[in-house]
Amino acid sequence: MGVGYQSIQWNRQKIIYDAILFITVGLYIWGFMAVTQHMGSDLDIRGVRIRAYGSAAFVLLHVILSIGPLSRLNPKFLPLLFNRRHMGVTMFFLALIHVAGLRLTMLRDAVSVVGATLPRFPWEFDGALTWYHDFGNLDPLVSLFVGNSHYDNFIRFPFEFLGVIALIILFLMAVTSHDFWLANLTAPIWKGLHMGVYLAYGLLVGHVVLGALQTNRHPVLTIAVFIGLVWIVGVHLIAGGRELRRDGDALKPTPSGYVHVGQVSDIPENRAKVVTFAGERVAIFKYDGKISAVSNVCQHQNGPLGEGKIVDGCITCPWHGYQYLPESGASPPPFHEKIPTFEVKLKGDRILVYKTPNPPGTPVTPAVITEA
């Protein structure tokens, strides 16, 4: 939260998350190499290495793109969302290594000091740019764009170009992934920028279909890419459609300006009911015999506060644990995030929320629940 700058606020969960991530990626690359070498002895091993990293990035992109909609459909997936940005940055570096290769000679030299020898792969190998474009008399980057000039032909289209555009998008996302950029760009702009991942995904499907699938015709690879495509598009359509339908059920205010949002008994203790009016979602929390209404939008990454709960007297965002006091919409000191609050009143068991939000951080007297 917004206090005492720390570049990365490491905690046990993040370390475990990253350890699982790196071990899984390492095992994937090792397994990819072992299986492909086992399957054929006449393979171009350098091409296999390039595809090991490329496919690792592509698979990881599928995992990353699955987490968001799955979290919308089932809260059990929320822990995966917590550190998704590390996954995204890892994915970018895998894609970059796929393109530019790797030169960790210092690591090999360091190991050789103690008499051991590391194999060249995965510490040193040529990426696609070097291996396919650096043996001619053209600069590799020039060769990349002019080596195949069939820009007017669908099936012979230079698939590398699609990958380059996607890599640029992923680069922009990786460099702005830190909370520093999130805070300075503001969450809506940051979110908009990071929605470029959908364009990048489309470009990368094109990169794979017009690239790897043209030469590698094994049906398993074709089916795997197709299943991945159907899965990602399907799960996003289901989750996105459900969210949009919820937004379509917007409540209308009464002539007095209050909106009837439901009954007190609708809301479990320390939880919220989320409704839509005034052009955005509002979370109505029940806690300690009181009712408070705040914007459903967390200031950090616009997470759904109403799907969180009251922890230690604070509304706690389910995405990254940002906290707000329900009476004021302000984060407890020393933090300084603020969200809009709403006037609330009760008529019997009915909860009425005023249609217009108060400025962020405005204290509001909670409605007190009286036993009938």
Next chain:
Amino acid sequence: MILSRRKIHYYASVALACTLPILFLLGILCRPPIPIVDESADKLFAIANFSTTPLTPEQSETLSGGGTQIQVDIATTANGATVLEIQPVQAIQFSDVLVYWQAGDRPTETESAETESAETASTDTDALIIADTAVLLGQLSGTSRRRFSLPPDIQGQDGNLILYSRGRNTLIVILPLTLSAN
């Protein structure tokens, strides 16, 4: 997310759902056929100096220098021609590698230049240049075994094999070799 971003997300999903399956199906259905290499390609390999039929070498040695190591065999074909076969032990990391033979002592910079880029040559070939009298035998690539015809007038001579990258205008290495007479 805020409402406007949720809408963007949904419409982006719809756009992907409309375009990606079409892209995928077109990409699979329009895959151009890839010709399979059969016996008809043997002529092309022979033109490119690939060694397709094994010969018994009359002279065989491994030459190394400047980080390059090659296996060199001299043999006689069924029709009586003397050939030189060269196979790099490790792939030569240069493009468009040309093989020259130059009789006499190791070439020096005083000899006439074929290229101005000799200054970019590798460590022990710095400032060395290819003479106009050098004979171009053919080309090498990767670790493929290549066969080169030896003109009768250079057989039995002492001289040097010169590996030169046309792609990078770089002298790769000069290796002394005596071509045994048939």
